[in-house]
Amino acid sequence: MKASYKKLWKLLVDKDMSKGDLHKASGLSSSTMTKLRKGEDVSMEALRKICVALNCNIADIVEFVPDAES
Numbered sequence: 001m002k003a004s005y006k007k008l009w010k011l012l013v014d015k016d017m018s019k020g021d022l023h024k025a026s027g028l029s030s031s032t033m034t035k036l037r038k039g040e041d042v043s044m045e046a047l048r049k050i051c052v053a054l055n056c057n058i059a060d061i062v063e064f065v066p067d068a069e070s
Helices: 006-014 019-026 030-038 044-054
Strands: 002-004 063-065
Touching (some): 006 019, 006 044, 019 030
Antiparallel strands (some): 002 063
């Protein structure tokens, strides 16, 4: 299974925030923001910072989806 951040991107749209706004509000590093954009794994601490910045729960920003079968 892999993490999907589609919920995070939708939440940003709903809150009228850009990814840059999230970067500033959360204090995440540029490399972590890049990992999020690429759908790569990030630390629990990074997810916590996003939740604090957006005043939400982890289930509001990430979900696990099955890997595509090859």
